[in-house]
Structures are given as structure tokens and as C-alpha cells.
Amino acid sequence: MFLDLVDSHGSAILGMLRRLCGNAHDADDVFQETAIRVWRNLSSRPRLRNPRGWLVTIAYRCFLDHRGRRSEQRGLEESPDHRLRGPEDQAEQREDCSRLNAAVDGLPEPVRQVVALHYTGGLTLEETARVLGIAVGTVKSRLNSALEKLRSVLQ
Amino acid sequence: MRCDEFLRSSRTGNVWRRLLARLHAARCRRCAQLLQRVAAMEHELSQSPPLSQSQRRLWEQAMEIEREAPARSPVRRPLLAAVAATLLVGIAVAIWQWGEGSRPAEGPVAENEQRQAEPAIRESPLAQSRDSEDLAEIRAGLDRLSLRLDHLSRKAALLNARRQVAELIDRYGKL
Numbered sequence: 651m652f653l654d655l656v657d658s659h660g661s662a663i664l665g666m667l668r669r670l671c672g673n674a675h676d677a678d679d680v681f682q683e684t685a686i687r688v689w690r691n692l693s694s695r696p697r698l699r700n701p702r703g704w705l706v707t708i709a710y711r712c713f714l715d716h717r718g719r720r721s722e723q724r725g726l727e728e729s730p731d732h733r734l735r736g737p738e739d740q741a742e743q744r745e746d747c748s749r750l751n752a753a754v755d756g757l758p759e760p761v762r763q764v765v766a767l768h769y770t771g772g773l774t775l776e777e778t779a780r781v782l783g784i785a786v787g788t789v790k791s792r793l794n795s796a797l798e799k800l801r802s803v804l805q
Numbered sequence: 806m807r808c809d810e811f812l813r814s815s816r817t818g819n820v821w822r823r824l825l826a827r828l829h830a831a832r833c834r835r836c837a838q839l840l841q842r843v844a845a846m847e848h849e850l851s852q853s854p855p856l857s858q859s860q861r862r863l864w865e866q867a868m869e870i871e872r873e874a875p876a877r878s879p880v881r882r883p884l885l886a887a888v889a890a891t892l893l894v895g896i897a898v899a900i901w902q903w904g905e906g907s908r909p910a911e912g913p914v915a916e917n918e919q920r921q922a923e924p925a926i927r928e929s930p931l932a933q934s935r936d937s938e939d940l941a942e943i944r945a946g947l948d949r950l951s952l953r954l955d956h957l958s959r960k961a962a963l964l965n966a967r968r969q970v971a972e973l974i975d976r977y978g979k980l
Contacts (some may be wrong), residue, residue, distance in 0.1 A: 652864075652868060653864070653865070656856070656861060656864040657861075660856045660860070660861065660864060661853045661854065661855050661856050662853050664853065664856060664860060665852075665853025665854070666853075668853075678860065678863060681860065681863055681864070682863040682864070682866065682867050685863060685864040685866075685867030685868070686867040686870060686871055688867075689867055689868050689871045690871060693975050693978065750846065750849055750850070754850070765850060769847060769850035769851045770850060770851060770853060772851065775817070790817035793816065793817055794812070794813045794816065794817055797812060797816060797843060797846075798812065800846060801812070801839070801842065801843065801846070
């Protein structure tokens with residue numbers, strides 16, 4: 651069951667986390683944190699009506715926690731991270747070259763979150779609103795604003 | 806429908822607005838092209854590359870991490886209970902010794918001291934009764950502490966038992 655979830659939805663979850671985090675390294679960390687929480691909670695949910703929604707919600711909460719920790723650490727960090735870039739990071743850099751991804755990265759964070767949850771995460775507008783804790787109307791207006799901006803950038 | 810309303814209506818509008826947008830796209834070539842571009846963009850946004858082996862391994866590792874974790878936790882709880890019990894016993898012993906120290910000492914030297922002190926004690930029978938009240942209070946406190954200790958140790962045992970049952974249910978419930 652646990653491994654079925656990653657086979658069915660893992661790629662979308664990781665794709666969404668990459669959009670949310672903005673880099674592959676953080677996304678992988680949050681992905682593993684998501685896996686740990688899923689494993690802990692799976693036994694209490696023998697039947698999942700909407701596994702994708704459940705996973706995306708957990709992944710988004712993990713992202714929020716990770717972002718909170720990162721912002722705390724950032725105050726303590728004095729020098730940038732000079733670790734060698736692995737092949738995955740290089741691939742990510744190539745991927746980042748795609749205009750659409752660059753345009754999505756350039757969106758304001760609340761708008762980017764809606765794009766990541768709705769399009770990459772595959773949540774409906776109502777589910778997205780529930781996960782973000784905002785009104786459906788707000789999700790719609792953010793989505794419209796995202797589409798307008800992406801369209802103008804890509805034209 | 807106006808062209809500037811088209812995108813908004815076709816993507817996030819209600820059923821009626823979407824239908825109107827579709828009809829508009831059928832008449833307006835520019836909006837039809839826009840719709841195609843946006844649909845392609847949405848398709849690209851919804852795509853994510855398949856997981857690599859290392860990424861799938863992250864998920865499997867999480868399972869291993871969590872399987873190992875319960876082996877550590879049962880040690881922690883009894884350890885905490887033992888520390889708490891030791892602390893309580895320590896406090897109880899300290900109170901007991903303090904109570905003993907405040908009692909008049911026995912033996913010949915003490916008897917002499919007692920004789921010397923006798924007039925003063927005789928002068929204040931109130932002080933004598935206060936000492937015995939203190940002693941009774943300390944004993945009552947000790948009794949309460951020992952009851953509390955019993956209660957805590959029973960609670961710790963119960964918590965352990967519950968945890969073990971939950972683990973067994975987790976382990977065998979999945980089979």
C-alpha cells in the first residue's frame with residue numbers, strides 16, 4: 651500500500667514540491683519527510699477515498715514546516731552552500747532553463763503555491779482552497795492572475 | 806462575451822460561463838488560439854518526470870527509519886519513569902531525614918541537654934505540641950508521596966502495555 655502510493659503519486663508529489671521549494675535538494679528532503687509522515691499515518695487510514703489529495707496535503711504541510719526551519723536557519727548561515735553539484739542538480743538546472751518553469755518560479759509565492767497544488771499536485775480548486783486555508787474565490791483569482799502572467803511571459 | 810473576459814471565464818468560471826467561453830472561442834479565432842496555448846501550458850504544468858530509483862529509495866528509507874524508531878522509544882518512557890521515581894524517593898528521604906533531625910536526640914548527652922532544656926520546654930507546652938503536629942504533617946506528606954509513587958508506577962506500566970498493544974495491532978493489522 652505504502653509503496654503503491656509512491657508509484658502512483660510520487661512523481662506528482664515530487665514535481666509539486668520542486669515547484670514549491672524552488673530547488674531539487676530541498677524538494678527531496680521534504681519528499682522524504684512526507685514519506686515518513688505518510689508511513690506514520692497510513693495505519694490509521696485503512697481506506698483512502700482520495701489518496702492524491704491526502705498525500706498532497708501532507709506534502710504541503712511538510713513543505714511549510716521545512717520552509718519555517720529554513721528561514722530560522724538562514725539567519726544563522728554565514729556563507730553560501732558550495733557543495734558540488736550532482737548530476738541531478740545539473741539536470742534540474744537544464745530543466746530550469748525551460749521558459750515555463752522559469753516563469754512559474756518568477757510568480758509571487760501565494761500564486762505559485764496555487765499553481766503547484768492545482769496543476770502539478772492535481773488538486774481541484776476546492777481542495778486547493780481547503781489545503782491553503784483560503785476561499786475558493788481567492789484560489790480562482792490567483793489562478794487567473796498566474797495564467798495571465800505566464801501567458802504574457804511566454805508570448 | 807468580451808475577449809478580455811474569455812480566459813477567466815474558460816478556466817475558473819461556472820458551468821454557464823464556461824459554456825459561453827466555448828461558444829465565444831468557436832467564433833473568435835484569437836481566443837481559440839489563446840485557449841490552445843493555455844491548454845498546452847496547463848498540460849506542461851501538470852507534467853512531472855517519473856521518479857528515479859534514488860528518489861523512490863527516499864520513500865523506502867522513510868519506511869526503514871520509522872521501523873527502527875519504535876525500538877528506541879520503549880526504552881525512553883521507562884527511563885523517564887525511573888528518573889521521576891528516583892527523584893520522588895530522593896525528596897521523600899530528604900523530608901524524612903529533616904523530620905528525624907528536628908526530633909530530640911537520644912542518649913546520655915542528649916538527656917543532659919534535654920534536662921537543661923527542660924525548663925524552657927516546660928515553660929512552653931505550645932512548642933511541644935507544635936513539634937508533634939509538624940511530625941504528623943511530615944508523616945502524612947510521606948504517605949501521600951508513597952501513594953503518588955505507586956500511582957505513577959502503575960500508570961507507567963499501563964502506558965507501556967498500551968504502547969505494546971498498539972504496536973502489535975500496527976504490526977499484525979497490516980498482514
